[in-house]
Amino acid sequence: MITKSSVHIKKEWDIVGARQMGRELAKDLGFGTVDQARITTAISELARNIYLYAGSGQIMFEIVEDLNKKGLKIIAVDKGPGIQDVSKVMEDGFSTSGGLGAGLPGVKRLMDYFDIDSAPDKGTVITTIKWVR
Amino acid sequence: MRIPILKLHHYLLVSIQIELDDQTAINFQEDLLDKIHKSGATGVVIDLTSVDMIDSFIAKVLGDVVSMSDLMGAKVVLTGIQPAVAVTLIDLGIHLQNVPTALDLEQGLIKLRQELEE
Numbered sequence: 127m128i129t130k131s132s133v134h135i136k137k138e139w140d141i142v143g144a145r146q147m148g149r150e151l152a153k154d155l156g157f158g159t160v161d162q163a164r165i166t167t168a169i170s171e172l173a174r175n176i177y178l179y180a181g182s183g184q185i186m187f188e189i190v191e192d193l194n195k196k197g198l199k200i201i202a203v204d205k206g207p208g209i210q211d212v213s214k215v216m217e218d219g220f221s222t223s224g225g226l227g228a229g230l231p232g233v234k235r236l237m238d239y240f241d242i243d244s245a246p247d248k249g250t251v252i253t254t255i256k257w258v259r
Numbered sequence: 260m261r262i263p264i265l266k267l268h269h270y271l272l273v274s275i276q277i278e279l280d281d282q283t284a285i286n287f288q289e290d291l292l293d294k295i296h297k298s299g300a301t302g303v304v305i306d307l308t309s310v311d312m313i314d315s316f317i318a319k320v321l322g323d324v325v326s327m328s329d330l331m332g333a334k335v336v337l338t339g340i341q342p343a344v345a346v347t348l349i350d351l352g353i354h355l356q357n358v359p360t361a362l363d364l365e366q367g368l369i370k371l372r373q374e375l376e377e
Contacts, residue, residue, distance in 0.1 A: 235352070
């Protein structure tokens with residue numbers, strides 16, 4: 127069973143829409159309150175990156191099953207400028223926007239699986255999964 | 260959307276009860292500094308009991324408003340940070356180390372009174 131849904135990120139308010147949808151899905155899947163907060167926060171960081179750096183994109187949700195575990199897969203896709211140096215943005219404290227620089231390394235710590243695919247002018251795809259414990 | 264800021268004697272009280280988007284957080288920052296300036300408040304409690312998510316942006320806005328208020332001469336205490344929010348902030352690598360906190364509104368007011376030695 128694969129359930130898919132998605133939220134378009136175009137306006138700042140869509141960040142809130144994406145994390146509300148993520149929280150609902152996480153709640154339905156049986157995640158505890160701490161993991162719900164982790165998932166919601168990760169979505170917020172991913173959606174804000176899309177809004178700030180790419181202008182527009184999409185947050186997609188998929189319920190995934192693997193043997194006897196269930197999880198929520200979150201994919202952030204944009205066709206923005208891409209990331210010049212992926213290893214640099216994964217460093218704690220690195221920020222080009224004057225933020226805390228906690229974004230992507232933070233998302234990696236919040237989730238169980240994290241993969242980033244990005245190249246200059248080709249956009250960015252970030253795939254993350256959190257498994258229900 | 261505006262977050263209400265209440266005045267109680269020399270203190271300002273804020274309870275954030277809505278889903279915080281970036282613009283609301285920034286407006287709140289400005290409104291609070293303005294209210295401190297106009298009221299001459301010496302202490303502020305920002306209660307986060309109803310906040311179920313703090314991401315890096317909102318954390319930065321909150322941390323900044325504490326430093327900004329401090330520059331103006333008002334002490335800010337953050338109260339009621341939920342367990343799930345505390346776990347998430349540390350996962351994110353955000354420690355808010357120079358930010359005074361207390362368990363709830365009541366403890367926050369006690370902390371303010373101690374800090375301001377009234």
